[in-house]
Amino acid sequence: MGRADVAARRYMADPARFADAFNYAIYGGEEVIVPNALTPLDSVSLEPGIGRQRNSERRRDGLKLWQAMGDGRAAYALLGVEDQTAIHYGMPVRCMTYDALAYGDQIDGIRRKRRAQEGMTGAEWLSGMRKEDRLLPVVTLVLHFGSERWDGPRRLHEMLMPAERR
Numbered sequence: 001m002g003r004a005d006v007a008a009r010r011y012m013a014d015p016a017r018f019a020d021a022f023n024y025a026i027y028g029g030e031e032v033i034v035p036n037a038l039t040p041l042d043s044v045s046l047e048p049g050i051g052r053q054r055n056s057e058r059r060r061d062g063l064k065l066w067q068a069m070g071d072g073r074a075a076y077a078l079l080g081v082e083d084q085t086a087i088h089y090g091m092p093v094r095c096m097t098y099d100a101l102a103y104g105d106q107i108d109g110i111r112r113k114r115r116a117q118e119g120m121t122g123a124e125w126l127s128g129m130r131k132e133d134r135l136l137p138v139v140t141l142v143l144h145f146g147s148e149r150w151d152g153p154r155r156l157h158e159m160l161m162p163a164e165r166r
Contacts, residue, residue, distance in 0.1 A: 008083035008145045009061050013040075018064060022079055025141050033079075038064040041078070045101035060098050065136075078102055080140040087148060092156040095140040102138045 012018055015035035022033050043060040062081040067074055080098060088094065111128025114120060124130050144150045153159045 004085040004145065005061075005083065008085060008143070012062050012081050012083055012143065015064070018062065018079070018081065021081065021143060022139075022141060026139070033066055033068070037067050038079070039067070041065055043080075045098070045105055058098060058101055060140075063102075076136050078136050078138045080138065082140060082142045084142055084144045085146045087144070087146065087150055087152045089152045090159075091142055092153050092159055095142065096156060099138045099140055103135055106135045 012021070015038045018038060019031075019033040019035045023029060023031055026032075041063045043063040045058045045060075060080045061083045064079050066077045066079050068077075069075070080095075080102065082091070082095060082098070084091070107127075107129065110133050114124065114128050114130065114133075120130070
């Protein structure tokens with residue numbers, strides 16, 4: 001990891017900057033996410049190997065749990081950030097991988113808890129989840145700190161080959 005990457009990671013570790021970035025990108029600058037509602041989380045996920053490949057680690061640049069109050073009820077989301085100093089032409093897939101691993105980590109946690117309980121149906125045992133179990137939404141924001149204008153795809157759709165029309 002280069003100096004610029006380390007500096008970007010340190011810069012975004014500040015909860016106020018982290019909240020500001022998400023507020024700007026999602027809420028047009030309105031302060032919806034407040035810094036004291038963010039809890040830092042471990043940003044490492046284990047990526048399962050396929051076939052003879054070994055498991056590997058994936059590390060986000062930042063991951064925080066956001067707890068928001070609305071209508072007297074708590075709502076939660078996982079907010080991930082990727083700091084980029086260079087253009088990455090596969091970024092939508094990279095983010096999708098991080099998000100999928102975060103959802104998988106949530107399912108693994110539910111599975112460990114549920115398998116310790118008795119009275120699960122066959123379908124519940126198979127998935128490790130009950131029908132009513134829910135996952136926290138995962139939102140990933142990419143921040144480009146490089147000097148070049150970002151010309152890479154911003155959405156997965158931009159990376160897909162166009163379908164032939166008949």
